[in-house]
Amino acid sequence: MNSPASVASKPVPPPAKEGSASRRLPFDMRQLSLVGVLLALAVVGAITKPDEFLAAENLRLILTQASVIGVVTVGVTFVIIGGGIDLSVGAIVALASVWATTVATQDFGLGGMLLCSVLVGVGCGLVNGVLVAYGPMVPFIATLAMLASARGLALQISDGKTQVVTVDAVLDLGIKDSYVLGVPPIVIVFAVVGVLGWLLLNRTTFGRRTVAVGGNPEASRLAGIAVKRQRLLLYLLSGLCCGIAAFMLIVLTGSGQNTNGNLYELDAIAAAIIGGTLLSGGRGTILGSVLGVLVFTTITNLFALNNLQTDIQQIAKGAIIVAAVLVQKGRSSS
Amino acid sequence: MPLLTMSGTTKSFPGVRALDGVDLDVEEGEVHCLLGQNGAGKSTLIKVLAGAHQPDSGHITWRGKRVRLPTPVSAMRLGIATIYQELDLVEHVSVAENVFLGHEIATRGIVRPREARARTAELLARLGHPEIDPAAPVSSLSAAGAQVVSMARALSHDVRLIIMDEPSAALDPDEVDNLFRIVGDLTEQGVAVVYISHRLEEIRRIGDRVSVLKDGRVAARDLPARTTPTDELVARMTGRDVQYAFPEKTAADAPRAEPVLVAEGLARQGEFESVDLELRPGEIVGLAGLVGSGRSELLETLYGARRPTAGRILVDGKPLRPGSIVAAVRAGIGLAPEERKSQALLMLESVTRNVSVSALPRFSRGGWLDRARERAEARRHTRELGLSPDEPDRPVRTFSGGNQQKAVLARWLLRGCRVLLLDEPTRGVDVGARAELYAVIRRLADTGVCVLLVSSELPEVLGLADRVLVLREGRVVHSAPSHELDEHRVLDLVMRSPA
Numbered sequence: 001m002n003s004p005a006s007v008a009s010k011p012v013p014p015p016a017k018e019g020s021a022s023r024r025l026p027f028d029m030r031q032l033s034l035v036g037v038l039l040a041l042a043v044v045g046a047i048t049k050p051d052e053f054l055a056a057e058n059l060r061l062i063l064t065q066a067s068v069i070g071v072v073t074v075g076v077t078f079v080i081i082g083g084g085i086d087l088s089v090g091a092i093v094a095l096a097s098v099w100a101t102t103v104a105t106q107d108f109g110l111g112g113m114l115l116c117s118v119l120v121g122v123g124c125g126l127v128n129g130v131l132v133a134y135g136p137m138v139p140f141i142a143t144l145a146m147l148a149s150a151r152g153l154a155l156q157i158s159d160g161k162t163q164v165v166t167v168d169a170v171l172d173l174g175i176k177d178s179y180v181l182g183v184p185p186i187v188i189v190f191a192v193v194g195v196l197g198w199l200l201l202n203r204t205t206f207g208r209r210t211v212a213v214g215g216n217p218e219a220s221r222l223a224g225i226a227v228k229r230q231r232l233l234l235y236l237l238s239g240l241c242c243g244i245a246a247f248m249l250i251v252l253t254g255s256g257q258n259t260n261g262n263l264y265e266l267d268a269i270a271a272a273i274i275g276g277t278l279l280s281g282g283r284g285t286i287l288g289s290v291l292g293v294l295v296f297t298t299i300t301n302l303f304a305l306n307n308l309q310t311d312i313q314q315i316a317k318g319a320i321i322v323a324a325v326l327v328q329k330g331r332s333s334s
Numbered sequence: 335m336p337l338l339t340m341s342g343t344t345k346s347f348p349g350v351r352a353l354d355g356v357d358l359d360v361e362e363g364e365v366h367c368l369l370g371q372n373g374a375g376k377s378t379l380i381k382v383l384a385g386a387h388q389p390d391s392g393h394i395t396w397r398g399k400r401v402r403l404p405t406p407v408s409a410m411r412l413g414i415a416t417i418y419q420e421l422d423l424v425e426h427v428s429v430a431e432n433v434f435l436g437h438e439i440a441t442r443g444i445v446r447p448r449e450a451r452a453r454t455a456e457l458l459a460r461l462g463h464p465e466i467d468p469a470a471p472v473s474s475l476s477a478a479g480a481q482v483v484s485m486a487r488a489l490s491h492d493v494r495l496i497i498m499d500e501p502s503a504a505l506d507p508d509e510v511d512n513l514f515r516i517v518g519d520l521t522e523q524g525v526a527v528v529y530i531s532h533r534l535e536e537i538r539r540i541g542d543r544v545s546v547l548k549d550g551r552v553a554a555r556d557l558p559a560r561t562t563p564t565d566e567l568v569a570r571m572t573g574r575d576v577q578y579a580f581p582e583k584t585a586a587d588a589p590r591a592e593p594v595l596v597a598e599g600l601a602r603q604g605e606f607e608s609v610d611l612e613l614r615p616g617e618i619v620g621l622a623g624l625v626g627s628g629r630s631e632l633l634e635t636l637y638g639a640r641r642p643t644a645g646r647i648l649v650d651g652k653p654l655r656p657g658s659i660v661a662a663v664r665a666g667i668g669l670a671p672e673e674r675k676s677q678a679l680l681m682l683e684s685v686t687r688n689v690s691v692s693a694l695p696r697f698s699r700g701g702w703l704d705r706a707r708e709r710a711e712a713r714r715h716t717r718e719l720g721l722s723p724d725e726p727d728r729p730v731r732t733f734s735g736g737n738q739q740k741a742v743l744a745r746w747l748l749r750g751c752r753v754l755l756l757d758e759p760t761r762g763v764d765v766g767a768r769a770e771l772y773a774v775i776r777r778l779a780d781t782g783v784c785v786l787l788v789s790s791e792l793p794e795v796l797g798l799a800d801r802v803l804v805l806r807e808g809r810v811v812h813s814a815p816s817h818e819l820d821e822h823r824v825l826d827l828v829m830r831s832p833a
Contacts, residue, residue: 204701205694212691215680222639222677223692223745224663282682 030276033327034291041298049305058301060184066297067190068093068248069267070290074197075241076268077289081201082234083214083281084139088128088146089242089268093261095154096120096246101163101256110169113250118243124150125239129232136228147265154258163256173251186248193244198286210234215282270317271296274324295320335398337362337526338383338414338495343392345378352378353389354550360495365517365527367537367559370547371571371825373791376530379547380497383528384416385409415488416497423472423480430454430468433487457486461516478509485516496520497528502536503626514540532624534564534829546570564826572792572821579769580797581776583816591615594784595667595753597636600645605631606808608645613753613784618775620799620816621788622824628808629788630672633755636786637669638662649753663692668746670739672757672788678742685726685733685741686712693749715744719774736760736767743774754778756787760794772798792821804828 045053052058072089079086099105100117108116124146131142165171172178173185180188201207212220213230221227242261249260273279274295275288296317303313336359345353353375360366370376381387383394385403394401396412403409409416423432430451431438439450454468463482472480481501488496498517502510517527517540531537537544541559545552546567554570597611606628613619623629634640636647641657648654655661671677680688689712690697697708709726716726719740721733730741739759746754759775760768775798779785789795795802796816804812804827812827 203703203705205698205703206701208687208691208694208703211683211687212680215682216676218676219671219678219680220691221659222637222669222671224659224749225691226660282680 028276028285030327031285031288031291034275034288034295037295038291038298041295041302045298045302045305048302052305053302056182058305060182060187062294062297062301063187063190064184064252065300066293067184067186068245068252069264069271069297070190070293071193071241071245071248072261072264073268073271073289073293074193074286075238076265077272077275077277077284077286078197078201078210079139079234079238080269080272080277080279081214081281081284082210082231083217084132084231084234085143085269085279086128086235086238087140087143087265088124088150089238090261090264091147091150091154092121092124092239092242093246093249093264094258095124095150095157096243097249097256097260098154098158098163098258099256100247101165101250102157103163106165106167109167113165113167113170114247117247117250118240121239121241121243121246122236123239124242125236126232128239129235132235133228133231151258154260158256158258160258165250165254165256170251171254174254186251189244189248193241194286194290201286206230206233211282213281214278267293267296270321274321336360336395337397339395340379340383341392341395343379343382343394344390345382345387346390351550353382355392356547356550356552357555358545358552360526360528362494362526363521363524364542365521365529365540365559367541367544368528368530368547369537369544369567369571370553371790371792373549374547374571375550376547377499378550380416380499380528380530383409383414383495383497385414386416410491413492413494414497415491415493415495417481417484417488417499417501419499419503423483425473426471428469428471429458429466429475429483429486432472432483433457433468433490435487437491453490454486457489458482460489460519461485462512462519477504478506478512481505481513482516493525495526495528497530499530500532501529502531502533510536532829534567548572568822568825568829572825579772581773583776583800594650595636596648596651598645598648600632600635600642600647602628602631602635602640603643604808605640606635606805609810611636611786611803613786615752615782615784616779617801618779618785618787618799620795620802621786621805622792622795622802622828623805624828625790627805627828629805630757632805633669633757633786633788634671636662636753637667637755639669663749663751666750666752667755668692668749668751668753669755670742670746670757670759672761674735674738674742674762679730679738681729681731683730684728685716685721685730685744688730688741689716689726689744689748692745696748711748712744715747716740718747719744720770734767735762736771739763739771740774743778747778752783754783754785756785758789759787760789760791768794792824796821796824806830 072093076086076089096117099120100113105113105116128143128146131137132139135142178185201210209225209230212223212225213227217227246260250256271292272284272289275285275292277284277289299316300313338360340356340358343353343356356375356379358379368376368379378387382389383403385406385408388404394403401412424435430447433454434450439446439453451468455464458464458466458468461482466475466479466482472483475483481504501513505513521527529541537559544557544559544562544567546554546557548571557567591614593612593614595613597609600609600611601607609632621629621632631640635642638657638659638661646653647656649665649667654665675681680691686709690708694703697704697711713726717724721737721740730738733741756775760771763771775785787795787799796819799816802814802816802819802824803810804824806828
């Protein structure tokens with residue numbers, strides 16, 4: 001028989017023009033530009049405060065400050081790539097830090113506190129996930145409700161007081177003696193979470209499904225992916241990250257407080273966005289988010305070193321978010 | 335002098351010439367019916383008239399003057415209103431606000447809601463529906479009520495021509511009667527109506543003249559609506575010029591294997607009723623029917639995306655859990671949905687990832703992906719289907735429609751599926767690439783996959799399928815080997831009104 005394909009094998013029209021940027025580079029341009037911004041900030045720091053900025057102590061400080069919010073941001077990045085949003089991360093960190101530092105919990109020592117912190121985080125994530133996936137509720141609303149309740153509960157448990165940690169094993173993790181090759185354990189935790197997050201997103205079925213569900217939930221559903229379960233798991237993951245971050249904060253401050261993690265949700269979302277994560281879901285990178293966190297933390301540090309007020313700091317952050325998003329837009333439409 | 339004259343209207347989209355020198359004239363106060371199969375160019379034509387599409391060439395004369403319709407607003411200003419098939423109303427907003435949406439009654443920016451409601455009430459009364467409350471939200475209305483609101487919106491402008499795209503599709507018989515009464519009133523006032531419908535008996539009831547479109551050209555014009563024989567109308571709509579190349583049918587004489595998928599008395603309230611279906615390995619079964627006949631709904635029910643209200647589905651003799659896509663996919667059923675971009679593809683992702691997404695566990699151990707194997711297996715299948723260019727790492731959005739469809743098919747091949755449900759597989763695929771896709775589908779069938787094909791294009795169903803089921807208003811009204819049917823016969827079955 002005549003091959004029917006040959007009858008009409010008109011050459012396929014050339015595919016839509018291919019942006020040169022879509023050639024696969026090991027890093028995408030956005031991440032490179034964030035590295036550029038970081039370097040520029042370092043240069044500014046080195047010029048304005050040559051002795052202080054580049055001191056090992058200061059670099060350690062920057063990394064330590066970036067670590068807690070960084071771990072939270074990794075979780076939030078997953079949620080956003082999966083097409084959701086999590087406004088409750090700061091409140092969950094507060095609740096977990098308070099719950100893990102009650103006198104009763106401290107009786108169980110380091111292990112008990114860590115377990116408590118993680119369980120509170122995962123528990124809150126479970127509630128978020130069930131509401132969003134099976135409610136189904138709009139993620140914005142469900143996690144806004146969690147924000148309010150978790151903060152309220154944290155206030156109730158702590159009665160507004162700072163709960164000082166008396167367990168030496170926990171406090172020891174914050175002091176110099178615990179540093180590994182000069183790196184604080186907290187920073188190591190951040191690094192490990194970052195690497196695991198990268199692997200999870202890029203090398204596992206979970207990551208692939210996260211991108212699919214965020215990019216096109218209907219197509220994912222019709223492709224046989226359990227979309228609801230995936231959404232639930234994403235909020236569990238975000239809650240887990242909050243639990244870990246809360247414990248890091250306990251180590252860092254030697255206490256638990258209901259005001260902990262204030263506005264973390266905004267910082268985490270902002271870091272993810274300037275790192276190239278699409279707020280509408282379906283695209284994003286862990287590396288970008290980590291770089292985003294480092295940029296913000298470095299700016300804070302520079303402002304502090306130069307004795308500039310926090311109000312100017314806030315304005316600068318806002319400007320950076322706007323600039324980053326505009327740059328992304330310009331690139332994707334060109 | 336005709337109210338409207340279009341001459342030599344041409345409009346091309348990438349790969350298709352949707353309108354190829356169309357002439358149309360509409361007189362004041364007439365009901366001018368447009369007939370044509372899906373893809374004949376009706377929708378494009380009315381979009382040109384509504385100012386939503388710009389023609390490549392040709393000109394439009396309106397009341398003796400040459401006009402251009404660069405935007406929908408400019409058409410509105412002239413007095414041309416369009417009522418689309420999908421009603422374009424804002425659900426949670428009141429009837430009155432919908433009617434005056436975009437041309438609110440206002441003084442220096444302050445709206446005057448009372449006056450808007452009063453004028454809406456007048457319009458509704460004129461349309462024979464004084465019972466609709468202008469203050470009620472549109473979401474509280476029935477489909478028929480919403481359509482009346484749409485019409486009131488059209489009349490709120492000083493309208494001289496109303497284009498109605500299948501207005502009766504969502505209506506009950508008595509609501510259709512009311513629609514016709516309204517159309518009668520309008521034409522008496524000198525308003526012209528361009529009426530599109532697949533239901534010949536409606537055209538006979540209210541139409542004055544008929545124009546038939548076929549493959550973007552006018553196949554017949556000035557036919558009297560009441561007296562032209564059905565045979566002639568159908569003949570004008572069929573017999574297309576473009577001949578598709580279909581692969582040879584092989585399954586017709588194959589020994590009858592046991593069916594893989596069986597549906598027994600499958601029904602969904604208001605969509606389709608008591609459908610029995612058997613799909614055998616190597617067989618391509620076509621579902622013919624109009625949009626709204628329940629074709630896509632049936633397909634989605636077989637796939638578990640909708641839960642049947644009665645009946646059951648068996649795969650290899652075992653009942654399938656109803657309403658579960660995961661169960662259907664596990665049982666070896668795959669769907670290539672109608673809206674490829676919104677329902678099937680992850681547009682930002684590469685072809686490879688689009689292909690592998692349904693079969694991820696196959697390349698993973700404990701959730702860990704073996705990406706080399708993923709790429710190799712995806713590539714094997716995209717090669718087999720002749721993906722062109724053969725670069726599966728490129729984003730799927732950079733490929734043509736036909737090649738995007740191959741990515742969807744490859745997904746199910748990779749998954750190892752045995753039942754393939756294809757909903758409009760060649761939509762948005764240009765004519766040249768279609769034959770290639772047909773060959774691919776036949777090759778799949780030859781490997782033992784059963785294929786259920788839904789298409790609005792009759793030649794496609796007849797040319798590709800071994801067996802054809804004709805669906806009308808949710809019921810299978812005919813089933814026969816495709817070589818016993820022709821376009822004429824199927825169109826007759828599809829369009830005949832229920833006795």
